[in-house]
Amino acid sequence: MIQVSPSGKFLAVGHASGSWQATLYDLEQKELLKTILHVRATSSVQFTPKEEILVSRSEEEIIFTSIKNSQQIAVIKIGHGSKIAIHPDGRYLLADGEGKSKLAIIDLNTQKVVKVLSTAALDRTAWMASAQRGEGETSFSPNEMIFKMDFSPDGQWLICAMDRGVRVFEWNEVLSSKSELPLPIVASSSEIIAVGDGASRMATTYDIAFDWQRNVILSCGLEGKIKSLDLATGESKVLLELPGRPAMIQLDLSRDLATFCTHSIRDMFERKEEWFVQIWNYLGLA
Incomplete structure (x- = not known):
């Protein structure tokens, strides 16, 4: 996991494979500023909008580090999860938990959990009949699962990639909710596909990017397609289908909105899976 700060001055790297730490670099001075030790592999790193704090997450904890003096500010024990997202105003941090079915809202000023919201509950009877x-x-989860969270640049919308598809929430409604996420204002569905030997069926949207x-x-997701969802009309369509339809687990849109990059896995559920990265002309597709 790699993240560049908003100004481009700092770089944060989350490490795995036995190197359970995050590292913070000053790109202008070309020096390592801080090594942050975690109890598990570092799954997410993000900077606050004013580049005052680096937030790094492992499965069991979230660590807040001051960029100014490279000192640890706080540690939150958050439980099982891997994703974080920071609101553009710098006040709130979101973190998934409990098997991706919970969303914790954390006040960055106090480093305290404000509330924990559940994702939408799913109907077991309807699932069984469909299966x-x-x-x-072919497998059942009692709640929708979060795979990625992000905000629109103005902070009005919370955008989530979930196993069932893309969900867009009004941020003020999320803040005012007591125990569950509100109904999405716009949504699209993941495509159900056969995996492995074909006996199992799954649906997952892994990543999202916002074209402001x-x-x-x-x-992007398990179906091997890049899709677009229009916030104004709710229209969903396919922009790109990769040959062979490999699972796409990561999607990044360039800052000038001219290109995007995809990280895909061919034969994801086989022993000889193949990982590859591709860069696409977004202007030619949009």
Whole structure:
């Protein structure tokens, strides 16, 4: 996991494979500023908008580090999860938990958990009937699962990639909710596909990116397609289908909104999986 600060001055790297730490670099001075030790692999790193704090996360903890003096500010024990997102105003941090079915809202001023919201509950009876017809997923989760969170640049919308698809929430409604996420204002569905030997069916949207000029959300997932979701109309369409439809687990849109990069896995559920990165002309597709 790699993250560049908003100004481009700092770089944060989250390490795994036995190197359970995050590192903070000053790109202008070309020096390592801080090594942050974690109890597990570092799954997410993000800078606050004014580049005052680096937030790094492992499975069991979130660490807040001052960029000014490279000192640790606080540690929150958050439980099982891997994703974080910081609101553009710098006040709140979001973190998933409990098998991706919970969303914790943390006040960055106090480093305290304000509330924990559940994702939408799913109907077991409806799932079983769909699975028996050979239409739905072959495994059941009692709640929708969060795979990625992000905000629109103005902070008005919370955008989530979930196993069931893309969900867009009004941020003020999320803040005022007591125990569950509100209904999304716009949504699109993941495609259910056969995996492995074909006996299992799954659906997952892994990543999202926001095109603020066109007011469009790009998404990718298990179906091997790049999709767009228009926030104004709710229209969802396919922009790109990769040959062979490998699972796409990561999507990044360039700052000038001219290109995007995808990270894909061919034969994801086989022993000889193949990982590859591709860069695409977004202007030619949009």
